[in-house]
Amino acid sequence: MPNNLGAGVPLCDLQTQYRELQPELEAAVLRVLASGQVILGPEVAALESEVARACGVAYGVGCGSGSDALSLALHALDLEPGDEVILPAFTFFATAGAIVRAGLRPVFCDIDPITFNMDPLQVENKITERTRALMVVHLFGQCADMEPLWRIAERHDLIVVEDAAQALGAEYQGKRVGSLGSIGCLSFYPTKNLGAYGDAGMVVTNDPEWAGRMKCLRVHGMEPRYYHKYLGWNARIDAVQAAMLRVKLPHLERWIGDRQAVAARYDALIEEHHLTHFLERPIRRPHRRHTFNQYVVRVANGQRDALVRQMKAENIGCEIYYPLALHQQECLRYLGYRSGDFPASEEAARQVLALPIYPELKAEQQRRVIQCCAGFLRQQVRRAA
Numbered sequence: 001m002p003n004n005l006g007a008g009v010p011l012c013d014l015q016t017q018y019r020e021l022q023p024e025l026e027a028a029v030l031r032v033l034a035s036g037q038v039i040l041g042p043e044v045a046a047l048e049s050e051v052a053r054a055c056g057v058a059y060g061v062g063c064g065s066g067s068d069a070l071s072l073a074l075h076a077l078d079l080e081p082g083d084e085v086i087l088p089a090f091t092f093f094a095t096a097g098a099i100v101r102a103g104l105r106p107v108f109c110d111i112d113p114i115t116f117n118m119d120p121l122q123v124e125n126k127i128t129e130r131t132r133a134l135m136v137v138h139l140f141g142q143c144a145d146m147e148p149l150w151r152i153a154e155r156h157d158l159i160v161v162e163d164a165a166q167a168l169g170a171e172y173q174g175k176r177v178g179s180l181g182s183i184g185c186l187s188f189y190p191t192k193n194l195g196a197y198g199d200a201g202m203v204v205t206n207d208p209e210w211a212g213r214m215k216c217l218r219v220h221g222m223e224p225r226y227y228h229k230y231l232g233w234n235a236r237i238d239a240v241q242a243a244m245l246r247v248k249l250p251h252l253e254r255w256i257g258d259r260q261a262v263a264a265r266y267d268a269l270i271e272e273h274h275l276t277h278f279l280e281r282p283i284r285r286p287h288r289r290h291t292f293n294q295y296v297v298r299v300a301n302g303q304r305d306a307l308v309r310q311m312k313a314e315n316i317g318c319e320i321y322y323p324l325a326l327h328q329q330e331c332l333r334y335l336g337y338r339s340g341d342f343p344a345s346e347e348a349a350r351q352v353l354a355l356p357i358y359p360e361l362k363a364e365q366q367r368r369v370i371q372c373c374a375g376f377l378r379q380q381v382r383r384a385a
């Protein structure tokens, strides 16, 4: 990955953070290697209680990835094949993939165009007698609108599962993600708020029974050894990853603050360059702490893809999360949805653009990102004249 000082700006930069913590990270790895405890063991147990505490819940169950976390949560609920889970049509594929792979039926609902999160007003008419759970995603690092979702869940006796993969540290009315539903699913994919050096994830919950079941499911459903109570699989978190995550966890709050500062600088730069009508800035809803795992703008006038080409040409990192809504994905065609079913999700897929954001991103780099966008717009205006 290119360094900070080149003309370009990388979409992400894992090396700067690594260099900051290099001695502690390397000591943590060596500690695990020397201990011989490379599968589960004390590092994993310690990380589980530290992350659970950071989420304000009682139990953490470390697992191989955020995707494993979603699967463990859904299997722990002990639902019947064909039971329905409602989720937003605009999220990362894993949210839906885990539901299908657990033998359940994903039922999509549209998003609130302001926050890109599940629109509570659209949820209730998706509920049938087979609905068992709401899979609430906190997309880009900002909490979904929980209050109305809680009321719906209560009224229809639904379990709330959080896909908090992008939102560790985010808050809603002062409560942490992971504590906003019955089970919270976290990812430590390297670009998430708390990133491992490889794959890792965790499920958090206040329910001792679900926590125990998920601990069992992640080791092939074994209890006791070689007696298989559940149809589990290998979903363990690596002890080396757990040790490194323990080094990084104490810095999470500072890094979230840095992400928020980066977001505020982008806001100001977009304003300063008179781009507010071209790049619609992300909106923070009240009573929420947005962790800015991503800084996602909407690009106006159908110019998104042309802008992306220009940014790529100038070596300015950017990414589209996500170019296609889930109800339009090829492998989910059997569900019978059509284009037009979820207009807000489809429009988001056409307009969104994520700019580089990480705690170490420098103001000067952000200036280059926004200057590139401003240059593109000037060119368009000149061409149209």
Ligand SMILES: *Cc1c(COP(=O)(O)O)cnc(C)c1O
Pocket: 065, 066, 067, 068, 091, 092, 094, 095, 137, 163, 165, 166, 187, 188, 189, 199, 200, 201
């Ligand atoms: C990253 C992510 C996941 C999956 O996490 P992995 O650790 O990559 O398996 C699930 N849902 C959302 C919304 C994500 O962003």
